[in-house]
Amino acid sequence: MPGKAKVVTAHRPKIVVAAAALGGLAIVAAAPQVAGGHLVHAVNGLGDADRGWLGRILGGWRSPGGNSPPEPVTAHHFAFDAIDGAALPLQGYHGRALLLVNTASKCGFTGQYAGLQHLHETYHDRGLTVIGVPSDDFGGQEPGTDVEIKAFCSAHFNVGFPMTTKTSVVGPNAHPFYRWAANELGPVARPRWNFHKYLVAPDGRLADWFSTVTGPSSGRMIGGIERVLPR
Secondary structure (H helix, E strand, O other): OOOOOOOOOOOOOOEEEEEEEEOOEEEEEEEEOOOOOEEEEEEEOOOHHHHHHHHHHHHOOOOOOOOOOOOOOOHHHOEEEEOOOOEEEHHHHOOOEEEEEEEOOOOOOOOHHHHHHHHHHHHHHHOEEEEEEEOOOOOOOOOOOHHHHHHHHHHHHOOOOOEEOOOOOOOOOOOHHHHHHHHHHOHHHOOOOOOOEEEEOOOOOEEEEEOOOOOOOOHHHHHHHHHHOOO
């Protein structure tokens, strides 16, 4: 059970130390303050006001070397090259949900392009961006050049969503985003064939993944998208 709240002071010039025992977990932080300042505030069973105070102290903490804790890696840390050669940083889609799909032009699932375009048309204004990632990793089913791939998608499916250059998604040459995603979600979530899908939330975290056989119009896909739409 939490003990009685108590305050202890200690003399450390230019240092503020905040400590709290919350459910048995001690949190200690040190932060530079005004010359001659000193304070140790050790609390058991904090109330809401004190929790807020402690959060502000800990939130402003910096290590003695002045370095902040490393920022968590998200999808927004990665960038692709667009199929027309321009840069395609995922940071540019901050605040939008993303659906990244490794595609192929000569696959039994190539017809999913139509469903992906439908998702693009249905959900774009509600905050979803579909991104096609052409890849020749599976069965050599994307043999064309970027120019040929773009022409094929336009002629057969009127694709209007962004697409990348031809990209490796598995193996030692996999794009960094795909290596990160496989590490985040585990081996079972890696692409096993063309038209694997990764769903990214507006804040850049991986929200879900869908195998090749889960089509763009499936209930699971639609439900997953609806859950992460920003609006």
